[in-house]
Structure formats: structure tokens, C-alpha cells
Amino acid sequence: MTKIFSPLGRTMQRRDFLKVAGASAAVAALPAAVRGAEPVKVLLWSWVPDLQLQVDMFNAAHPGIKIELVNAGQGDPEYQAVRAGLQAGSGLPDVVQIEYQHLESFRQLDAFADMGQYANAHKAAFPEATWKQVAKGDVVNAMPQDTGPMAMLYRKDIFDKHGITPPTTWAEFADAAKKVHAADPNVFITDALFSSGDWVTALLWPMGWKPVSRDGDKLVININDKIAKDFAAYWQELITAGVIETKPGFNNEWYSGLDTGRYATWLTAGWGPVFLTSFAKTSAGQWRAADLPQWDTSKFATGNWGGSSLAVMKATQHLPEAAEVAIWLCTDPEATKLYTTKQFFFPCTSALLSSPEWAGNKMDFYGGQAVNEVFAKSANAVTPFEWSPFQSFLYQSMSDEFGASIGGKGTLSDAFDRIQDAVVTYAKEQGFTVA
């Protein structure tokens, strides 16, 4: 990653800017205002609903900068547009919303600027694992906007009915799975979303899985390592026993399944609790949250599923202003608080994660439990993780091969072997040196 500004090359303006970045909004607006009357336009691509609210707050507080907000599509469509812009060398935004798992893929395309000189001052505002998603050492490409630390939502009524205490380990989870299905063949402890590579990744994450990592110029590909094989053996046993389902999520069948008690748990992320309330109307009040089951109870560890960041594009002509947009939208106390009440984001900043108002929010849907506390605990226990430089391909291979195994072609363990082969072949085709 190339550094755009050497410390010696910094101008007075930039140093001023650096000093005040992150201070109160009114002060932050000063340098830009001093520069000239015409506000600098910063083009922002994001699919966050109602983001215009925060954008208006930013524009009001920054007379020298004006954000132009464009929704260029959610996820893949937006990434397509970014890739097309990178190829054409034009038509790119200054600041762009990117999910964490795709940051490394865009770094590979040399898409981002290094805004470390502005952003590093905010490192302490986020949990360590969250910051490590957007920064590599002092090089910072993006600011964390929302995250999805993993925990477990479960149906208290179903567990109570069958005399099950919420499992704290995966061994207990497996026992509970067998017990609940034996007691009622129409109930499964969970629907394991093997068709979603991101869900599987979130569960392999705390085990220390390193599917694709860099060693200097080389790629180290260890998709079917011991960790993956242990994981595969665990879930294969539950699949073979027929005590879990493995259907794709986020369709009507699955929504109904969660709402009507077909599934007793949903292993989900920080954005899950609010999302669940949007469709599980009849089971309101029966749900509770608990920690993600653990492999090793001596060191509590979780993973992350979803969430996204605001990255600054290398092509921007206004790096200081673009960096200010990304930083402010992800750190300003009022703007970030609004995400949790308007957009229902799971917050990124340590300040919000520990705020009594957010963390202590008791929801009737969860029987008055402060579920955010459970997920906030998880947020601080997310372990570091390294993404591949071709994450879309890896996810697709995972979906294809897990799907094939569940459809009868071998076991999950075989699927990991097939993914390993596919990814090694692909990486070599793409010009990487595979160690």
C-alpha cells in the first residue's frame, strides 16, 4: 500500500486539520472554511437507509465541505460499480461504503487512500478487533460504521418446555440439539446457514481459522486445515443425525421457521436482535439472548458477521475532506448515536457499546432483557481475522461446495478439501504466488 503523504510533505493546512479532526464539529469545520468560500464537494456512495439525516448534520457542521450522497446499490451492485470505475479510471466516489470482508479485495485493486494521518487519532475510540478490520498497522483505509459480533438468540419457551438450559459450549449445544429434536421432531435447534459463506466464516473465526493469509508476497491458503476439519466434523455429526436443518436463510420459509418455533435458536450477529423483531411477530416476548457457545471456556472468543465501513478512495482529489467525512460519520457522538436509534445499527464505538442508554435498553420482544449487553460483550471478544484478497470468490466456492455436500456429494470435510483446491487454482490463475 503506497503512502500518499510523507510526514515532511504535509502542509500547514493539513497539520491544522489533523489537530482538530475529531474535535467538536464546529472546530473541525474551521480549516475548510478558512480555505475558501466554495465548499469542497465530497461524493459519498452508501446504501445505509436514511443516511441523509447524518449527512445533513455533517453539512450543517462543515461549511467548507458538502457531502453528495448517492445510493449506488447495496453490496455487490455497488462493488461492481466501484470495480468498473477502477477499470475505467473515472466515475468513482470520494468515500464509499464497503463491508469489512471486501476491504482486502479492494486493497488488492489498489482502490483506497491511506488516511492514517487523520484516522489514527481515533484508534482508541473502537474495540481493538474492530479497528484491525480497517487498519493495517498505521495504514488506515476505512472507518468502521457498524459491526456484527456473534451471539445466540434462543427461544426461552422451547428450551424451558424441554428442560434445556441455554448451551454455553458447543458440546452442550450438540446435546441440546439432540434432546430438543428427540422431544419434538418438528423442532430443530437451529438452521445452520451453510449456504452463507459469511455465516460459516463468523463461526470459524473464533476458532482461529486462517483460510487465506499473506506471507510477504505469497498467499498462504489453509482452508482445509485442522480447525476446519474439526468444525466440519462437529456440524456433520448434527447433519447426519438429522437434528439440525441446513436450509438457506433470509427467505419466507426461514422467517416463518424462526417465528413459529421450528428453530429454537438463531446464531446471529449484533444486528440480529432488531432484525428478528421485524418478522417474528407471533413469538415476540419468547426470545432471549445468550453468549455464543464456546469451544474453550477458558478464553471467551467470538467472531463477526456483517457490518460495514466507510473507505476513502485513492482517486479522491480531496483527501483531507474525504477523510473528515469518513471519520466524522463514524465517530461523531450525535451522528453515531442516531445510527442506533434510526438505522438500528449495531454500534462500533466503545463509547456507545458501554453507554447505559444503548447497552441497557430493555426490549419487550426479549422479555425485558438488555440483549445489547450480550452482543456488546461479544464485540469486545472478537478475535483478529484476516480476509482473502478475493473474498467474493471464496464465499461463492463455500456456498457451492457446502451446498453440494449437503445435497449428497460427500461430507462437509470433503467440501473444505474441494474449496481448498478451487481457491488454490483460482489464486494461481490470478497471478498470486501460493506458498
Place this chain on the structure above:
Amino acid sequence: MVLSNSPAAATRPARSGGSTLRKLAPYLFLGPFLLLFIAFIIAPLVYAFYISLYRDTLVGGRQFAGAASYIKVMGDAKFWGGVWNLVLFGTVQMPIMLGLALLFAIVLDRGQVYAKGLFRLGFFLPYAVPSVIATIIWGYLYGPTFGPFTQMAKAFNLPPPDFLSPGAMIFSLANIVTWEYVGYNMVIYYAALKAIPSDLAEAARVEGASPWQFARLIQLPLLWPAILLTIIFSINGTLQLFNEPYLMRFLARNTVNSSYTPNLYAYSLATSNQQYGYAAAVSFVLGIVIASASYIFTLITNRRRPEQ
């Protein structure tokens, strides 16, 4: 190319010369079409062909690759697996769809049907439903746990059908496509039936032909050009299947993978894999497969009915 060989085109009366304006007029009328055709069909095709000669890699960027991508497609099991899926799909689905369309057209053409307009509209209506919506509707109906078929089976204590299983998926998709396109093909047949001169029907009646004989000996042979046309259309449509399997992936990712049909494969190559050149080559080879299939089909049918 295909259409000019068909008997329908041969029966068109030849026009003799006229004034200059008269000669120019067709091109003026064609103008708007040609403009759009060049902008949205020809130009993208040329660009896609250009791209297909290059290779995009994450390390090293775009390099000229010549025919390398085309050679790779020839031995790509995922591509040919997708083509094979659709050959199976077509051999089952096409005869059923076109057979039903023919049956409905002949029945509607008979005088003695009540509420003829209602039925005609009813058969045609699914075609007016966008295929995306149709697939979502059928996806709900197929639901393995909460779908109405499952609920009905449970009510009668029968084992619920699994429409989304690996073995059943191709038939479930075939059913959606049949539902969508029976009406469209029926309208083509119905129009062709209406074009049969009524004196032929009269003559047949006078000669004492049964309805079955009339259908088999008079209507079917006269419908032959229309049937050929619909078969060519169906071959084209089948091999380009995309919307239905793409949406079914959200319900049955364990069955429909990223290379289930060739178009789905090309889409995945261009999006998830960032292999734009290879995706373009796959699309072109698919185009060649479709053109060859249509051409071989016309050759066979032309040879079989030389006197028509």
C-alpha cells in the same frame, strides 16, 4: 438466417421496383430500430468479443490472451455441465410446453367452448407476469416446510413433496417456465390456426372428416411453420435460462450452484470471480452453442419435409 429458411417467409409476395422514396422508405422505418440495435446489441457484442481476447488477473491486471479463454471453455466441466442441465431440461420441458400450447390453441379454435375469451386470456396471462415475479410466486408454492403443497400433503398424512431437492429442481424449474410460456406459444399457434382458410374446414366437413382427422391432417401440417418457429424460440430461451435458477438459489442454494446454467456461470465469473474476459468467452461459446443447435434443428427438419 433461421427465419429466411422457413416456409412462412417463402410465401411472402415479391415486390417489384418503385420510386426512390419507396425504396428508401423501409430504411427510414427501420432507422430507429437499427440505431437502438447497434447501440445496445451490436456495440456490446463487439466490446464483449474484444474483452474475451484478454485476461484479467488480480496480480498483473489485463493481458492479451488471444484464444486462450476459448480453449479453456472447451474443457470447462462447469460450463458443459450447465449446458447438459439445460439439454435435460429442454428435452422434458419443451415437448410438454409446446404440446399443451398446441392443445389449448386447437381447443380454443373449435367453436364449442364456453367463455372462449376468458380462457384465451387466462392461458396467456402468466406470460404477462414478469419471470422474476413468477419465480417468487412459485418459490412460495414450493416451500418445503410452509408451502401450500406441503401443508396439503400434511393434512392428508402424505409425505410432503420436496420440490427443491437436487433431483426435483430441474422439473420444478421446468414447471415454472412451462407455466410462463404456454400462453405465449398458444397465441402463436392460435393466430396460425385463424389464418387457415375456412373453406378447408368446410371441405373437410363435407368429406366427413372427424375433428381428430381434421386436426391431424389439415391443421397440423399447416401449423408446421409456426411450430418450427416456436421450437427455435424455445431452444434459444432454454439455453439462456437465468432468472428462474438465479432466484431459486435463494431458496435452494444447496441445489442450484453458481454454474447451474451457462448464463448463471457467466454471471458468476464476471461478478464474484472478476474474470471478465473469461465470462465474455463463455457467453460467446454459449451463443455459438445456441446458434448451432438452432441450425442443426432446421437442417434436420428441412431434410425431413423436403416437399414443403
